[in-house]
């Protein structure tokens with residue numbers, strides 16, 4: 005199966021409270037986005053990439069790609085108001101049978117993790133990286149009070165990439181739009197199709213850069229990764 009990747013980089017980074025879009029912030033010797041693209045460039049299972057950028061950021065994205073020497077990016081398309089809209093815009097431009105969806109804000113994913121997602125999705129129809137939850141999770145009932153505790157042994161913190169048959173995922177997105185259903189990730193949309201998603205053991209270092217304290221942590225993880233290479 006031919007695999008393409010939609011890499012979404014069109015957010016506003018509100019929780020980062022940075023002056024710039026967080027995917028262009030420096031991590032090590034290059035922008036966050038460069039690390040993310042490089043992981044997919046190095047994964048042989050991925051034949052093409054569609055990059056989804058904030059409207060008007062196409063030129064700066066192209067600069068990052070040029071400096072990286074990226075060769076798999078087949079299109080740069082503008083994202084939408086919500087992550088879901090950005091994913092759909094990328095899927096529409098992808099064209100491959102297999103579709104990976106990945107957050108540009110997750111720069112430390114390893115190529116072998118991407119490959120594992122593809123393989124498991126080929127076996128099961130859909131797959132996503134996830135890591136076991138470490139904290140005890142509570143559900144808020146009455147405002148400001150914890151009232152329920154899900155069984156932690158059944159809880160996973162899902163990451164990206166998430167891997168699907170592109171046709172399935174586009175259909176799920178259309179169903180969600182018709183139903184006015186919002187989704188913070190794409191595995192959630194598979195539930196609309198009644199499909200299960202295979203869990204692929206991820207790595208706690210595949211963090212999503214979301215709030216300011218995530219960047220120094222990512223620097224440490226990057227340094228540890230480089231010592232391993």
Ligand SMILES: Nc1ccn([C@@H]2O[C@H](COP(=O)(O)OP(=O)(O)OP(=O)(O)O)[C@@H](O)[C@H]2O)c(=O)n1
Nearest residue numbers: 012013014015016017018019085086087108109
């Ligand atoms: N309308 C959006 C929203 C998010 N994203 C992308 O989806 C990924 C995960 O989203 P998140 O970490 O929430 O990024 P932001 O939406 O930018 O962050 P915030 O919610 O703090 O504004 C990021 O790579 C982000 O660029 C996107 O392409 N389009």
Ligand SMILES: C[C@](O)(CO)[C@H](O)COP(=O)(O)O
Nearest residue numbers: 087107162163164188189212
């Ligand atoms: C897709 C995701 O990274 C899975 O954990 C997460 O749902 C993205 O959430 P965000 O609020 O758009 O960062």
